[in-house]
Amino acid sequence: MHFNRNNYSFKWDDIGDITLGRPKMGELTNVTVYRMMQYSLRSVLNAEMGAQKAADIFYRAGFLAGEQFYFNRLQKNLPLNLFVAQLQQELIDLGIGILRIEDADTEKLNFTLVVAEDLDCSGLPVTGETVCDYDEGFIAGIFEAYTGKPFIVKEIDCWSNGSRVCRFSAMAK
Ligand SMILES: [Zn+2]
Structure with a gap:
């Protein structure tokens, strides 16, 4: 997935001051609202530019989010085991999913990575295709920011291709 991150302006501040803006409602919404946004937007992008280009856009957006997420929500320069533990906890705290590292080659x-109860796809109708392009990019953005090396992330299993978890392969280029 080749793209120039510098073409895109997204930064953490774009999310705004939620405490200020939502003193009563706060941070919480529900998964239906999140998916309503994602799948309505996806249907428009699919129709306007085709599924592959739409998936590519979700990947890029996820990448920008992952990178900003790492720099703004995670403690930097941790050893791998503590980095993973911190990431697991954050993903639970934010209601994104339950992360497990199934396999790791720390040299290469x-x-x-396996994500159970994934925010984007768990419970979706089975179509035979993986849909977590945004998550692929999100993981790539986080791992790239953490390691300083470019990463390629591909979803192998997804609720929507009949699996009950999402499984991602994340490889340094
Ligand atoms: Zn998935």
Whole structure:
């Protein structure tokens, strides 16, 4: 997935001051609202530019989010085991999913990650295709920011291709 991150302006501040803006409602919404946004937007992008280009856009957006997420929400320069533990906890705290590292080659920086109860796809109708392009990019953005090396992330299993978890292969290029 080749793209120039500098073409895109997204930064953490774009999210705004939620405490200020939502004193009563706060941070919480529900998964339906999140998916309503994602799948309505996806249907428009699919129709306007085709599924592959739409998936590519979700990947890029996820990448920008992952990178900003790492720099703004995670403690920097941790050893791998503590980095993973911190990431697992954050993903639970934010209601994104339950992360497990299934396989790790720490020399080559190749990982297999499993996410249970994934925010984007768990419970989706089975279509035979993986849909977590945004998550692929999100993981790539986080791992790239953490390691300083470019990463390629591909979803192998997804609720929507009949699996009950999402499984991602994350490889340093
Ligand atoms: Zn998935």
